[in-house]
Amino acid sequence: MTDKYTTETITDVHPWTDSLFSFRTTRDRGYRFVPGQFARIGVPGAAEGSIVWRAYSIASAAYDEHLEFFSVVVPNGQFTSRLSQLKEGDPIFVERKSYGFLTTDRFQQGRDLWMLATGTGLAPFLSILHDFETWEQYDNLILVQSVRTQQELAYEDLIQGFDKSEYYAEFAHKLRYVRIVTREPVPGALQDRVTKLLASGVLEENVGLKLDHDRSRIMLCGNPEMVEDSRKILVDRGYRLSRRGEPGHLAVENYW
Numbered sequence: 001m002t003d004k005y006t007t008e009t010i011t012d013v014h015p016w017t018d019s020l021f022s023f024r025t026t027r028d029r030g031y032r033f034v035p036g037q038f039a040r041i042g043v044p045g046a047a048e049g050s051i052v053w054r055a056y057s058i059a060s061a062a063y064d065e066h067l068e069f070f071s072v073v074v075p076n077g078q079f080t081s082r083l084s085q086l087k088e089g090d091p092i093f094v095e096r097k098s099y100g101f102l103t104t105d106r107f108q109q110g111r112d113l114w115m116l117a118t119g120t121g122l123a124p125f126l127s128i129l130h131d132f133e134t135w136e137q138y139d140n141l142i143l144v145q146s147v148r149t150q151q152e153l154a155y156e157d158l159i160q161g162f163d164k165s166e167y168y169a170e171f172a173h174k175l176r177y178v179r180i181v182t183r184e185p186v187p188g189a190l191q192d193r194v195t196k197l198l199a200s201g202v203l204e205e206n207v208g209l210k211l212d213h214d215r216s217r218i219m220l221c222g223n224p225e226m227v228e229d230s231r232k233i234l235v236d237r238g239y240r241l242s243r244r245g246e247p248g249h250l251a252v253e254n255y256w
């Protein structure tokens with residue numbers, strides 16, 4: 001243990017596809033984060049005693065005793081190729097500090113919380129969806145998950161299971177879940193890119209809610225081009241990025 005990080009243990013690894021997996025680690029009792037934030041985690045590097053660090057959004061709830069992360073294996077990536085070899089019982093390092101501003105405290109008022117994710121950018125929204133205050137605060141929570149293939153719809157069962165959960169069932173009617181699968185047709189899912197659906201108004205139609213300056217608060221996370229293009233579409237329509245001490249309508253996080 002050092003001042004900067006703690007040594008945790010991997011407690012579970014869950015593969016979703018050949019290149020997508022989730023893993024859980026133990027959590028230091030002193031570790032604090034706000035849902036939507038990311039951790040910096042480290043794995044042993046190639047050189048003896050070295051550690052390679054990366055930012056990872058936390059997918060688990062703020063109250064969970066463990067930490068959960070959702071990862072893609074980047075081909076030849078120094079970090080994820082190592083990470084994907086790790087197994088239950090292996091050590092992993094977690095910086096004591098948590099980071100990032102993709103948090104609902106960036107917003108004031110607002111009735112509808114829109115969360116637009118591509119790929120592993122879903123992770124922070126899973127944490128936010130386990131935050132009771134968010135369910136209480138908003139009339140509608142809209143989660144849009146865009147992936148390439150049906151198999152990549154990770155966490156679909158968890159998301160669709162809020163209405164059966166002992167703790168969340170009373171709120172679950174507020175959730176509108178839109179699946180986008182871009183590279184194959186899937187019944188019930190949209191197939192165009194989220195940016196196109198946003199620009200054309202088809203996303204709003206599908207959700208059954210209009211974007212609105214007073215009501216809507218929008219979070220974007222995932223592919224950096226998706227985040228940038230969506231941000232532009234929304235800024236052109238008069239939505240403002242939230243800044244420190246200046247709450248707006250938008251909060252964004254690039255995922256790599």
Ligand code: NAP
Pocket residue numbers: 072073074075118119120121146147148180181182183193194195222223225226229255256
């Ligand atoms: P992805 O390519 O980001 O695709 C996920 C979804 O986002 C797909 O539906 C995709 O649609 C859509 N999308 C991609 N670009 C978009 C854009 N500009 N506007 C709107 N929608 C867009 O898939 P991924 O599996 O999350 O990541 C792909 C690769 O990115 C990985 O294999 C990896 O190499 C890299 N990556 C790196 C890191 C890292 O930490 N370094 C993290 C995540 C991903 P389409 O099917 O139309 O493309």
